[in-house]
Amino acid sequence: MEFGLSEEQVAVRDTVRTFVRREVMPLEAECLRNERAGRPGVSAEQLRQLQDKARSAGFWGINTPEEYGGMALGPVMTAIVLRELGRSFVPFNFGGSADNILYRGTEEQKQRYLLPLLAGERKSCFAITEPGAGSDARAITTSARKEGDSYVINGEKTFITRGTDADFVMVFAVTDKEKKGADGGVTCFLVDRDMGWKSEPIDTMGEWGPAALVFDDVVVPEENILGELGYGFRLAMEWINAGRFTLPARAVGSCERLLQMGSDYANTRSTFGQLLSQRQAIQWMIADSAVEIEAMTLLTLKAAWLLEQGTDNRHAASMAKLYAGVKANEIVDRVLQIHGGMGYTRELPIERWYRELRLLRIYEGTDEIQRQSIARNILKGNVKIGS
Numbered sequence: 001m002e003f004g005l006s007e008e009q010v011a012v013r014d015t016v017r018t019f020v021r022r023e024v025m026p027l028e029a030e031c032l033r034n035e036r037a038g039r040p041g042v043s044a045e046q047l048r049q050l051q052d053k054a055r056s057a058g059f060w061g062i063n064t065p066e067e068y069g070g071m072a073l074g075p076v077m078t079a080i081v082l083r084e085l086g087r088s089f090v091p092f093n094f095g096g097s098a099d100n101i102l103y104r105g106t107e108e109q110k111q112r113y114l115l116p117l118l119a120g121e122r123k124s125c126f127a128i129t130e131p132g133a134g135s136d137a138r139a140i141t142t143s144a145r146k147e148g149d150s151y152v153i154n155g156e157k158t159f160i161t162r163g164t165d166a167d168f169v170m171v172f173a174v175t176d177k178e179k180k181g182a183d184g185g186v187t188c189f190l191v192d193r194d195m196g197w198k199s200e201p202i203d204t205m206g207e208w209g210p211a212a213l214v215f216d217d218v219v220v221p222e223e224n225i226l227g228e229l230g231y232g233f234r235l236a237m238e239w240i241n242a243g244r245f246t247l248p249a250r251a252v253g254s255c256e257r258l259l260q261m262g263s264d265y266a267n268t269r270s271t272f273g274q275l276l277s278q279r280q281a282i283q284w285m286i287a288d289s290a291v292e293i294e295a296m297t298l299l300t301l302k303a304a305w306l307l308e309q310g311t312d313n314r315h316a317a318s319m320a321k322l323y324a325g326v327k328a329n330e331i332v333d334r335v336l337q338i339h340g341g342m343g344y345t346r347e348l349p350i351e352r353w354y355r356e357l358r359l360l361r362i363y364e365g366t367d368e369i370q371r372q373s374i375a376r377n378i379l380k381g382n383v384k385i386g387s
């Protein structure tokens with residue numbers, strides 16, 4: 001058994017850590033100012049410049065196959081990289097990545113959607129959730145009716161990340177009402193914005209608001225079906241499963257930075273003639289947070305490692321996401337508490353992290369849904385206790 005990182009993993013981690021410290025963290029004050037004025041934290045141009053800098057440092061397409069010019073780092077290295085990016089709240093990601101399911105497209109689809117996405121020329125969004133179907137995704141009612149060589153899509157999607165500025169959407173619609181909710185009933189379509197769907201931003205407590213998408217008789221050519229007719233749910237699950245471990249990975253980095261802030265503050269703030277760091281109440285908050293960050297890290301790396309082995313990592317990824325979501329929220333709350341009134345101000349970024357980390361317990365499967373699937377695996381014996 002090996003718990004340490006390999007030399008290569010340490011080298012990549014340190015390079016990304018240095019990049020984040022030198023290039024990303026200096027943007028934090030401006031990012032906060034922009035967000036508080038209702039603008040995006042970093043402009044599209046700033047993001048592009050940062051991604052170009054990262055590319056010259058060798059970081060582009062961290063998950064992209066080598067034949068597409070990417071680094072193909074694999075899930076474990078991806079978790080290590082995202083943990084470093086999570087140390088800053090600046091919404092930065094390396095360029096050159098695309099939704100995994102687009103690699104399942106036809107050659108023509110790859111030319112029109114995958115390659116421009118990798119080049120940063122187009123933006124995508126993934127739309128399954130509807131006003132009446134979130135956790136229960138099989139209850140979607142958005143429909144795609146066949147007419148000649150095309151499909152006509154009608155319905156509404158909600159909470160779609162990047163829905164406001166995406167150029168195209170991977171949208172999931174019912175193509176066979178009889179089989180709705182089962183294999184054969186739902187299909188994924190690639191739909192350009194100029195085919196006629198509309199988006200409306202949704203104001204949330206977070207900084208990157210999602211959007212509602214409306215499809216009103218949107219005509220989509222048959223060749224825009226992604227994958228097989230009727231087998232959209234498999235693609236949706238493939239998209240969600242590939243990304244699940246990445247959410248806790250980023251949260252680990254955020255919690256590490258927050259804990260450092262809490263520890264630094266405790267070492268400098270005195271009350272009643274003693275430093276906060278000398279109070280047991282504060283020490284326990286720091287100790288509990290450190291233990292939980294360690295556990296989050298191990299669960300996340302295990303979920304990534306299982307995926308890298310080509311084995312089913314769904315149970316492990318659910319555990320990592322559930323635990324990290326719950327614990328990251330407790331940790332940011334403790335760090336805010338250690339800072340007292342200052343923690344509650346907008347002068348410090350803690351409240352921003354507080355709002356952002358809250359989302360982790362909701363999207364890509366809520367806490368309750370993760371618990372449901374973990375319990376189901378145990379109760380049905382799909383996963384052996386102690387294995």
Ligand SMILES: Cc1cc2nc3c(=O)[nH]c(=O)nc-3n(C[C@H](O)[C@H](O)[C@H](O)COP(=O)(O)OP(=O)(O)OC[C@H]3O[C@@H](n4cnc5c(N)ncnc54)[C@H](O)[C@@H]3O)c2cc1C
Nearest residue numbers: 126127128129134135136159160161210363364365366368
């Ligand atoms: C900022 C943001 C970004 C998002 N991005 C996307 C995106 O890009 N694409 C996309 O398709 N979707 C996206 N979503 C949607 C997200 O995945 C859903 O909000 C989430 O799956 C929960 O669905 P819901 O909001 O309809 O809640 P519901 O399913 O209505 O659940 C409400 C509450 O009931 C609980 N609950 C539901 N069923 C059960 C049960 N069986 N047992 C016990 N408790 C239960 C839930 O856990 C939750 O606490 C995003 C959401 C947000 C907030």
